[in-house]
Amino acid sequence: MNFVGITVALGLLGGICAQINVLRPECDSPEVEEAALVAQDYLNAQHNHGYKYVLNRIEDIKIHPTVRLPEQHTFVLEIDLLETDCHVLDPTPLANCTVRPKHLTAVEGDCDVVLKKVGGILTVTAFKCKTEEDLCLGCYSLLPLNHTAGLDFVQVSLTKLNNITENVTYALVEVGRMSAQVGLSQFVVAEANCVNDTCTALNDTTAARGICTAEGVNDPIVNCKMFSTLVMTVPLVDANSTAPVRPALPSHGGGLSHKHGHRHHKLTALHNPHLSSFLSAESAESAEVVPVAPALNVSSTPAAPTQTTEDSSSASDASASAEVPITVVKRDVPVSVAASAPADKTHPVVPVQVCPGRIRFF
Template identity: 30%
Template sequence: MCATMRGLVILSVLTVCALNCASVPTRDTSGRHWSCDENEKEPGARLAMLSINNKHFHGYKFQLSNITSSTVEKGQSDCKLHLELDLQETTCHIINPKSFEECDIRKYYETQVNAHCNVTLSITEGITEVSKHSCNTEPVSPEKIVRMCPDCPTLLPLHSPEGLESVKAGLRQFNMDHNYTSYFKLMEVGRITSGYMMMTGMYYNAELAIVETECNAKSRIDTQACKPLCPDKARHGLCKSTLLGNGQVDVDCEIYEALNASSPRTPGRECGHPPHRSGHHIHPGIKHHLPPWVQKPGKPGPLPGFPERPGGPPPGDEVPPPGPHNPPPGPHGEFPFPHCHGFVKIPPSIHPLCPFPPPHHPHPYPRPHGHGPPPRHSLPPHPTHVLGEGHPPHVKA
């Protein structure tokens, strides 16, 4: 049966982003003078939210729910503002050009995801930057969901074989039905849920981020070989797919127009990605193909109620060149999973907020909590590497 498909094209004036500067602190460039007292907790919390979302390269954007505490640590000529923040996941995937503040919070019965974050802001001579954050990201427990809504879908691991069938079926159906000239491929799996209906049995819902490729939508080629277009020339989208027990698939996609849609579309290999260094493997996942509408991590823009600094940012606000952040492949060629070590349960069902600055591990599979040998054979493949037209990657036992 044909699926229903709706393409909602959103045109937006967007800011170019330096995605590889994930290790650069987010600095306020509004020009306001920050003081060393707890009255700064509200603007500090918003700057923290800008920083957290700008350094979140997988999954969904987050909104501030509550400031649970704030303390000021004063030095001789500077100070630190320590904040504890409660966050809630929104329904906007990171590829959505909306500001996180415009996004809807995920409903409780949809398995809401919450995060508790400790954030440190450094204030020197009235200028502040977010120097550190660490978050604990957790979905609402299935037991709580069942008590409130016994018939609501249950959150599944991101590599659930049945859920990935919904991902593949939805992507296949979208590419059959859409009117674009290019083929779209999977960027990452956002989330997977399952439920039961009397008439059709088990059903599997999936949310998947997709990107436009250099391949023609109607050509008969190996779609796994299709390369994404350059981030500023590619359309991106978020699809919601449902695969019913009788094999029927429904897919609904929201498509975001390219930043530079009028320019010639060129293959992803010509996009000027960071060059490969000798002995260093660049992660080929979602980060290199993200659309460029996240704010530049070092320059979050003016805070509400404060004008932009006349004449540009203060001296020393230039963003340094990016360094290598991607670890080498795992023991069988698969890339490390999950993408923030020690901050998500195995098997993962959500995309957690990773700590900043990112920790450095001597081994791509660090020992969890310092105990036992590296889990070389038990980790599932990274969800960003599930191919839309092929079988889920195999992990050797």
């Protein structure tokens, strides 16, 4: 056999070995769901604006074992997330948050996440997300978050709120969403320090804050859900040190909602692009990239949401794995598993779907 033939044969053998080494468990298996929930909580921790997201479906899973380190595996997950009605500053546990129903313009996140599992501990090392509205016939449409008339309505609503509250004045933190239907908005407020006619939101973890819904036209009805502590879902770590840092409290004029024409707040788009060989192009996002913290170790499985109703959307840091990623060889996703009993005409074999997994909401 000549040199070229040997090279081709070795290449084919290497490809076959790589395919054998890629494990494809069921999307709804306990091990995969644990990894998906770790990814869900990590993505929420990087998301400093808008609303929390909850796992809706596990689309695909590949597990790459490390040949020289049998206790180390790399998980490559594709997951779908749905926006809830809990703002990222709201300390309400994610399991108690309600998924925004379709008719109120649901927002979904499509994310590819790479995790490393060493000694039973899952660590997120890279992710890539895109966030988009789940548009449907008859659903509410959203205004851009920098819409002039919409922001004027929010300001009128804030003034009314301050006129009916006693001993405290609130300042606008950010606009959560604004409906194109007349007079329907959500915005976040925080206790303010006022000097003359200028009020500034207090950047204090004990300051009162909340999310308000305003409905109406000339005389809006304002209802607010107040919470008094700043949420810390996981301990964020500064990219240049190991000291925990709190997420920055956005302020009026400095938040993303007043800089762009998006109709909703997007998840952080990209983290650790040097590991992009593990990530598909499907979830690429080109806008609203926010710097994120290094990977975090999560040793316990986060609590899964308890909702069952059908009505419950480029940055990198210095952290990197020293290990060279295993080469990914594309192969078709197995969509069925054979039944153990032999098939016959009386009892035909029914294929069992293993991926994607079940839909939790819609």
